[in-house]
Amino acid sequence: MKKYAFGIDVGGTTVKVGFFDIEVDGTLIDKWEVSTRKDEGGKYILSDVAKTINDKLSEKNINIEEVKGIGIGVPGPVLEESIVNKCVNLGWGVFNVAEESSLIFGIPKENILVSNDASVACLGEMWLGAGRGFRDLVLITLGTGVGGGVVLNGKIVSGAFGASGEIGHMKISHTEDLQCGCGKKGCLEQYASATGIVRKINEKLVNTDTPSILRQEHYLSAKSVFDAAKKGDEISMDIVDEVCEDLALALSYVSCTIDPEIFLIGGGVSKAGDMLTDKIQERYTEHCFHASKETKFKIAELGNDAGMYGAVKMIIDK
Amino acid sequence: MKKYAFGIDVGGTTVKVGFFDIEVDGTLIDKWEVSTRKDEGGKYILSDVAKTINDKLSEKNINIEEVKGIGIGVPGPVLEESIVNKCVNLGWGVFNVAEESSLIFGIPKENILVSNDASVACLGEMWLGAGRGFRDLVLITLGTGVGGGVVLNGKIVSGAFGASGEIGHMKISHTEDLQCGCGKKGCLEQYASATGIVRKINEKLVNTDTPSILRQEHYLSAKSVFDAAKKGDEISMDIVDEVCEDLALALSYVSCTIDPEIFLIGGGVSKAGDMLTDKIQERYTEHCFHASKETKFKIAELGNDAGMYGAVKMIIDK
Numbered sequence: 001m002k003k004y005a006f007g008i009d010v011g012g013t014t015v016k017v018g019f020f021d022i023e024v025d026g027t028l029i030d031k032w033e034v035s036t037r038k039d040e041g042g043k044y045i046l047s048d049v050a051k052t053i054n055d056k057l058s059e060k061n062i063n064i065e066e067v068k069g070i071g072i073g074v075p076g077p078v079l080e081e082s083i084v085n086k087c088v089n090l091g092w093g094v095f096n097v098a099e100e101s102s103l104i105f106g107i108p109k110e111n112i113l114v115s116n117d118a119s120v121a122c123l124g125e126m127w128l129g130a131g132r133g134f135r136d137l138v139l140i141t142l143g144t145g146v147g148g149g150v151v152l153n154g155k156i157v158s159g160a161f162g163a164s165g166e167i168g169h170m171k172i173s174h175t176e177d178l179q180c181g182c183g184k185k186g187c188l189e190q191y192a193s194a195t196g197i198v199r200k201i202n203e204k205l206v207n208t209d210t211p212s213i214l215r216q217e218h219y220l221s222a223k224s225v226f227d228a229a230k231k232g233d234e235i236s237m238d239i240v241d242e243v244c245e246d247l248a249l250a251l252s253y254v255s256c257t258i259d260p261e262i263f264l265i266g267g268g269v270s271k272a273g274d275m276l277t278d279k280i281q282e283r284y285t286e287h288c289f290h291a292s293k294e295t296k297f298k299i300a301e302l303g304n305d306a307g308m309y310g311a312v313k314m315i316i317d318k
Numbered sequence: 319m320k321k322y323a324f325g326i327d328v329g330g331t332t333v334k335v336g337f338f339d340i341e342v343d344g345t346l347i348d349k350w351e352v353s354t355r356k357d358e359g360g361k362y363i364l365s366d367v368a369k370t371i372n373d374k375l376s377e378k379n380i381n382i383e384e385v386k387g388i389g390i391g392v393p394g395p396v397l398e399e400s401i402v403n404k405c406v407n408l409g410w411g412v413f414n415v416a417e418e419s420s421l422i423f424g425i426p427k428e429n430i431l432v433s434n435d436a437s438v439a440c441l442g443e444m445w446l447g448a449g450r451g452f453r454d455l456v457l458i459t460l461g462t463g464v465g466g467g468v469v470l471n472g473k474i475v476s477g478a479f480g481a482s483g484e485i486g487h488m489k490i491s492h493t494e495d496l497q498c499g500c501g502k503k504g505c506l507e508q509y510a511s512a513t514g515i516v517r518k519i520n521e522k523l524v525n526t527d528t529p530s531i532l533r534q535e536h537y538l539s540a541k542s543v544f545d546a547a548k549k550g551d552e553i554s555m556d557i558v559d560e561v562c563e564d565l566a567l568a569l570s571y572v573s574c575t576i577d578p579e580i581f582l583i584g585g586g587v588s589k590a591g592d593m594l595t596d597k598i599q600e601r602y603t604e605h606c607f608h609a610s611k612e613t614k615f616k617i618a619e620l621g622n623d624a625g626m627y628g629a630v631k632m633i634i635d636k
Contacts, residue, residue: 077609085609136478138575150576152475159577160454163609166574171567171605182608249489253571256484257456258468259477287489290500291395291403291481 002068004029006053007312009073009117009304012036012089015049018308019056022068026127026316030056031308042091050104069111069318071311072097073120077162081113081314085162113314117307118165119156121300122149124310125264129301136260139300140167140251142222142269145181146189146196152258156314168193170250188250192243194222194269200242201225204235212236226272240272240279248283255284255292266300273299320386322347324371325630327391327435327622330354330407333367336626337374340386344445344634348374349626360409368422387429387636389629390415391438395480399431399632403480431632435625436483437474439618440467442628443582447619454578457618458485458569460540460587463499464507464514470576474632486511488568506568510561512540512587518560519543522553530554544590558590558597566601573602573610584618591617 005026007018014033021027034052037044049072057064074097076087082098102109115123122139125131131139135154141147146168150157157164173186180187190196201220205212212235214220214228228236251263265277277297285293302309323344325336332351339345352370355362375382392415394405400416420427433441440457443449449457453472459465464486468475475482491504498505508514519538523530530553532538532546546554569581583595595615603611620627 152470157470157576159610160579161577161609161612163573163577163607164575166577166607166609169607170571170574184605250571253488253568254575255481256488257482257572257575258475259479259481259484261478287502289481289484289487290502291479291484292477294479 002066004067005312005315006070007308008049009307009311016308017052018312020312022316038091046101047104064106069315071314072114073117073307073311075117078114078116078158079162115156118147118149120310121306122151123156123313124302124306125300126151127313128309129306130264130298134261137262138254138260139264139266141267142192143267144195146193167250170253172246172249188246191246197222197225197243200239210235222269244279245283248280249287251284252287255288255295259292262296262298264298264300270299320384322385323630323633324388325626326367327625327629334626335370336630338630340634356409364419364422382424387633389632390432391435391625391629393435396432396434397480399433433474436465436467438628439624440469441474441631442620442624443618444469445631446627447624448582448616452579455580456572456578457582457584459585460510461585462513464511485568485572488571490564490567506564509564515540515543515561518557528553540587562597563601566598567605569602570605573606573613577610580614580616582616582618588617
């Protein structure tokens with residue numbers, strides 16, 4: 001009887017590991033982190049994961065034969081639930097993660113499922129977070145960048161080139177001078193990521209004389225902007241409006257494509273809470289196709305654990 | 319043995335009917351059209367379809383018991399493969415087409431599957447047209463309006479409100495004064511439909527003095543514009559460039575959402591052929607996320623029969 005499974009979320013700084021009893025529906029037994037060793041093109045990452053998994057199994061006196069499978073989320077495009085197509089953050093090129101992990105972990109490769117980190121986070125939120133009760137949902141994460149995951153009929157949509165959910169790279173401005181990390185100009189990520197929001201506030205503070213409580217602060221973050229907006233700070237309110245307008249427009253494009261039941265907003269910026277979802281929804285209603293005016297918006301609930309949960313959910317659903 | 323099935327495509331002018339032998343994979347036995355009777359809120363449409371189906375069965379001496387099911391494409395949003403949510407063109411409000419058809423046709427309602435017309439056309443193209451060999455594809459139809467259908471993993475994606483594939487209503491301009499049929503301003507449909515292209519050429523002819531071979535023509539169509547562009551007509555070439563730019567941008571948004579393998583271009587405007595796909599693809603490559611640069615583009619092949627084929631395919635796949 002294969003009673004156990006692991007959910008792994010490989011990030012640029014740490015690897016999050018969840019060990020689950022999946023006999024009934026999936027119960028977290030233990031979770032922990034190991035640091036992501038990016039030396040030499042990230043070649044040690046998978047063996048570090050194997051080591052921490054084996055240590056846990058030894059500690060619990062469980063044989064690897066009792067492990068049904070391992071789900072892995074990675075920060076990059078993934079093809080056929082196995083092949084990563086470059087993870088710049090990890091130093092990885094193109095290779096078959098399932099095959100390589102199979103050799104190191106001692107688990108058949110068909111029991112190792114790999115997907116994009118935002119995709120597994122979306123699946124995790126569907127399972128145990130803000131997406132409970134929904135089967136067609138889209139997660140957009142507003143952090144250093146803007147990521148996204150798409151789940152339809154309860155399954156991750158990966159895309160032909162592993163690039164589904166790349167909502168952050170919709171080109172929404174045609175007048176941008178600066179280049180996005182992806183090489184294009186005018187991507188949503190340049191305006192709606194935490195980084196983008198900080199750039200916007202700094203530009204406004206430099207280019208206007210409007211009084212702002214942020215003029216006294218030494219370190220400005222996206223959080224500072226939302227906090228100031230809540231206090232009625234004019235410049236900050238303008239920026240929040242602009243960011244929500246950009247997000248609403250991009251999500252209306254998603255909606256005109258697949259018309260999901262609900263949008264979940266995650267990532268550090270989502271700590272702004274209802275102010276963010278309310279304003280995005282208000283603007284979305286202006287831009288979306290009339291049939292989709294009732295699409296729901298909610299803040300994601302699982303934070304950094306979403307990926308680990310979604311990763312193991314792939315194994316449970318297999 | 320249920321050996322037969324019907325594929326029905328209900329349009330605003332005619333209903334297209336295909337009668338299929340589905341014993342092996344699906345062979346068209348016969349196809350014909352009846353006119354769409356829109357009197358009294360379209361209440362006669364389904365009974366007209368029932369009559370023509372029964373006539374055909376009598377003619378062929380086949381019992382209704384031998385019919386596995388009936389697939390129906392309709393020009394509006396459809397929920398749960400059964401409930402239409404208003405078909406303005408037909409005069410239909412909100413009602414359960416599968417249930418009503420079941421009573422009239424004498425076939426169990428679970429054997430009547432209903433979907434949006436562009437969605438079934440996309441499925442039809444996947445089965446027997448330009449989408450053969452693909453499982454993740456998007457059809458965009460450029461006719462009086464701009465429609466769209468989405469098929470992922472070989473199945474139609476309908477959307478939570480039946481509004482998936484409404485690519486024509488992505489808001490791509492923020493400076494438009496005229497209202498789109500949907501009530502918004504600046505929808506793709508206002509620029510890339512046959513109607514939109516005619517509006518654009520008329521505006522250019524009135525507002526500029528640029529010489530054009532179209533100035534002598536009495537009746538201008540989207541076809542006139544593409545034909546003139548092929549002959550090097552300056553104004554027409556500008557319009558083709560603008561239309562392809564708008565389409566490429568919208569399709570890059572689709573791609574950033576679900577990253578399909580291929581885009582099929584259908585509808586009357588698609589008769590422009592390679593000039594259209596080549597130019598859209600060229601501009602798309604500039605706007606899409608880098609991982610999706612290899613997305614394919616192709617002109618749809620089945621024309622007005624696509625819907626009928628896709629409708630019966632839903633029954634075959636059931």
